[in-house]
Amino acid sequence: MPEGEQKEERKFVKIRNSKSSFIKIKCPDCSSEQVTFVKASSVVNCSVCGAKLAIPTGGNIAIAGEVTGEI
Ligand SMILES: [Zn+2]
Numbered sequence: 336m337p338e339g340e341q342k343e344e345r346k347f348v349k350i351r352n353s354k355s356s357f358i359k360i361k362c363p364d365c366s367s368e369q370v371t372f373v374k375a376s377s378v379v380n381c382s383v384c385g386a387k388l389a390i391p392t393g394g395n396i397a398i399a400g401e402v403t404g405e406i
Pocket residue numbers: 362363364365366367381382383384385386
């Protein structure tokens with residue numbers, strides 16, 4: 336398998352337990368931070384570059400970036 340080709344195939348990881356209702360996600364593409372609702376029911380896109388940061392799962396969202404904080 337050739338490496339180095341990563342397009343759209345981003346892995347989304349579901350948030351397991353968050354003490355807060357809102358979290359900060361760091362965009363993997365442009366490193367900007369975005370605040371989102373943990374149980375958001377729609378896709379969250381980066382407000383800067385438009386990358387898909389989180390997808391709804393019915394419960395807590397699954398995110399592609401890194402959680403950098405809770406609010
Ligand atoms: Zn971005």
